[in-house]
Amino acid sequence: MPPEQPPGQPSGPVRIGDVALAAGVSVATVSKALNGRADVSASTRARVLEIAARLQFRPNAFAGSLRTGRSFSVGLLTTDSFGRFSIPVMLGAEDALGLGEVAIIFCDTRDDPQREARQVEALLHRQVDGIIVNGRRAEARLPLVDSRGVPVVYAFSPSLDPADCSVIADEPNGTALAVGHLLAADRTRIAHITGPRRHRSAAVRARATTANLRMAGLRVAGGARFGTWTEEWGRRSITDLLCEHQDLDGVFCGSDQIARGVIDGLREAGRSVPKDVAVVGFDNWEVMATATRPPLTTVDMNINVIGRLAAQLLLGAIDRSPTSGTTVVPARLVVRESA
Structure with a gap:
């Protein structure tokens, strides 16, 4: 029946x-x-x-292709093989592409320029309507060598060419939200523990932390601590800081992984979070932030919004209404129990 x-x-x-x-x-x-x-x-x-x-x-994709000359597919070219930043970008892009039935072809370049060139060639051979380029870090990158007129939008990792269309996270804004939250909780002896100095995100967040505390008449307790994006670095760094600054009452961490290590180190030192020391992370890596004890207050860069906006701008370029320059997406603070 x-x-x-x-x-x-x-x-x-x-x-x-x-x-x-x-x-x-x-x-x-x-x-x-x-x-x-x-x-x-x-x-x-x-x-x-x-x-x-x-x-x-x-929709009938075949009929649409014949009528419009489009393949109704776009490429997502990324160096983020772990998916930490590429998956939220892809999910946001899918939200924008929606019921238009535009398929996304995912390509991992593994930071290999030759592999990237081959994948770009394969995408062009498939006659994709456009390409979204994404990376695992916020550093600016070289533009694609030759997209043969196919529209390209750079998401999270901007292009070095200011004429290209790029969508990035507002990391200084995210830092201001984190530091402001600690200050609003009457924390005045605030440390900053972050990743490698050579990484743009670590440098940007450290400068913004220093600037925001200076505006409040404060200094970074112990100076910005640069290291690795790991829990181990967070544990080791907070142990050293507590030896030098026993009155520490707040820590802003450059990543959620570092923050989790900091919280472990504070627990081992007999400090209560957030009663004695409030901790704020950065990234809102949800699987980590929610599993931390207590759950981590952290900055969300709205990467899915970056992906959605990148796809919308790409659709505009495909419709012959291209946008050039850099669009900055504001961050948001996700308040949980650590601060």
Whole structure:
């Protein structure tokens, strides 16, 4: 016995005209909404997407390709083989591409320029409509050598060419949120423990920490401590700091891994978190932040928003409305129990 048809569901395959009729808009408007075009209002796009989902509409990719000359696919080129930053970018991009049925082809370059060149060539051979370039660090990178006119957007790791389209996290803003949270809790003897000095993120966060504390008439207790992005460095560094600054009452860490090590070190030293020492991390690596005891207050760089915005800008470029320059996405503070 065939399954019962859902209420309001047309018999047979659902076509784009069925969605347009149910939404009370034109077929062209449905097409624009499904493909993330900017010239459709947010309310109309939401209504079209909701009706398309309810009717279980699936665009005909082959027909769309013939009509538009597009492949309805984009490449995501990344150096982040661990997925810490590439997966949130990809999930955000998928949110933007939505029911437009634009597929993402994921390519891991493993920091190998020759491998990257081969993967770019493979993506171009597949006639992707555009490419999102992402990295595991926030350092600016060289632009792709030759994309043959295919639009490119750089997400999280910006291009060194200011004319390219890049979307990055606002790390100074995230630092200001973290330091401000500690100051609001009346912490005045605040340390900063972070990653390698040669990494842009460590340097940027350290400078911003110093600047924000200076505006409050304070100094970084013991000076910024540069090391590695590891729990072991956090434990060792906080042990040394407590020997020099026994009155320490706050620590802002350059990463969640470091923060977890700091909290372990404080526990071993008999200090209560957050009663004696409040701790704030950076990254909101949720699997780590929520498993820390107590759960970690930390800065979220909104990487999924970076991915979503990068995809929206890419869609605009594909529609011949390119954007150049760097777009900065504000961070947010996720308050848990450590501060």
